[in-house]
Amino acid sequence: MEATQEIIDRIAYLQAELTKYGMAYYVKDQPLVDDATYDALYRELEELEASYPQYQTEDSPTARVGGIILPGFEKAIHEIPLYSLSDVFTKEELFAFDQRVQKTLGYEPKYVCELKIDGLSISLTYEAGRLVRAATRGDGTVGENITENIKTVQSVPLRLPQEIDLEVRGECYMPKASFLALNQKREEEGLETFANPRNAAAGSLRQLDSKITASRNLSTFLYTLADFGPLQVTTQEEALVHLGELGFRINPEHHVCHSIEEVWSFIEDFHDKRSELPYEIDGIVVKVNEFAAQNSLGFTVKAPRWATAYKFPPEEAVTTIEDIDWT
Numbered sequence: 001m002e003a004t005q006e007i008i009d010r011i012a013y014l015q016a017e018l019t020k021y022g023m024a025y026y027v028k029d030q031p032l033v034d035d036a037t038y039d040a041l042y043r044e045l046e047e048l049e050a051s052y053p054q055y056q057t058e059d060s061p062t063a064r065v066g067g068i069i070l071p072g073f074e075k076a077i078h079e080i081p082l083y084s085l086s087d088v089f090t091k092e093e094l095f096a097f098d099q100r101v102q103k104t105l106g107y108e109p110k111y112v113c114e115l116k117i118d119g120l121s122i123s124l125t126y127e128a129g130r131l132v133r134a135a136t137r138g139d140g141t142v143g144e145n146i147t148e149n150i151k152t153v154q155s156v157p158l159r160l161p162q163e164i165d166l167e168v169r170g171e172c173y174m175p176k177a178s179f180l181a182l183n184q185k186r187e188e189e190g191l192e193t194f195a196n197p198r199n200a201a202a203g204s205l206r207q208l209d210s211k212i213t214a215s216r217n218l219s220t221f222l223y224t225l226a227d228f229g230p231l232q233v234t235t236q237e238e239a240l241v242h243l244g245e246l247g248f249r250i251n252p253e254h255h256v257c258h259s260i261e262e263v264w265s266f267i268e269d270f271h272d273k274r275s276e277l278p279y280e281i282d283g284i285v286v287k288v289n290e291f292a293a294q295n296s297l298g299f300t301v302k303a304p305r306w307a308t309a310y311k312f313p314p315e316e317a318v319t320t321i322e323d324i325d326w327t
């Protein structure tokens with residue numbers, strides 16, 4: 001059916017508005033409209049796109065529901081490898097890391113601390129501002145192409161505000177509340193429950209039916225650029241801020257520390273706050289902030305010399321909602 005200019009404009013308006021509302025709700029955690037308003041506009045867009053499918057764009061908000069069932073996952077080669085992190089488990093080991101860094105640099109650098117999100121590491125590739133590939137980390141060089149599944153994760157932008165080529169990396173995770181609700185539902189259905197949110201996220205992302213992925217309330221925190229492309233950033237802190245400006249979901253608890261002692265107090269602080277977070281973390285990632293200093297330090301075979309992960313002991317597992325002491 002041919003569409004009038006008025007209908008074409010209305011479809012474009014709804015696609016833009018609902019994308020803006022979705023970004024505010026899922027990325028910035030700051031809703032702009034109430035659910036009823038969003039749902040009414042979403043239904044109107046669904047009806048219009050069903051009547052005029054030639055105007056349903058692949059980055060329309062209605063494209064998030066999944067529906068592709070893949071025969072299997074294609075391999076995804078990482079041109080720039082996804083490194084792992086060295087681990088430290090004590091204050092002494094953390095300070096020894098700082099000593100090695102200072103020995104190489106000849107000065108004490110600023111560090112940026114980030115919560116170590118306990119999810120599945122992913123890589124997102126954009127060409128001319130459009131998401132063209134999403135992949136799991138795999139072994140760091142070869143992962144799985146999970147583009148169709150990642151498109152159903154509401155916090156992942158399908159289109160950037162600038163038509164740039166970019167590859168970003170981060171974690172896809174399942175919030176604790178979604179994990180508990182999912183396990184309760186599976187229990188009621190006599191299905192096997194997931195051991196922890198990380199396994200639940202991995203299982204949800206590695207579904208061949210993207211409709212199942214769409215139902216699992218996954219979210220993301222992005223933390224690094226594989227290639228800096230056109231971005232003019234010189235520190236990790238700036239990179240995080242810029243990723244946020246591009247529309248990616250960034251964990252707000254990043255903090256620049258001016259000494260390893262300050263890093264330690266950040267670690268102690270979050271050791272206590274950990275159980276109150278709405279997502280699981282398994283430690284704190286400590287990175288030299290300046291990219292120039294990172295380049296001087298370089299990488300070992302598998303991990304950067306300019307970063308380490310202080311690991312927390314495993315959190316006592318909360319398996320079902322009944323286990324929580326709500327008092």
Ligand SMILES: NC(=O)c1c(N)nc(OC2CCCC2)nc1O[C@@H]1CCC[C@@H]1O
Nearest residue numbers: 083084085114115116117121223224285
């Ligand atoms: N899990 C995380 O929250 C996290 C993070 N906040 N920052 C990084 O920085 C990368 C960059 C270079 C080497 C590690 N890595 C993280 O997780 C990685 C994914 C795979 C191994 C580590 O867990």
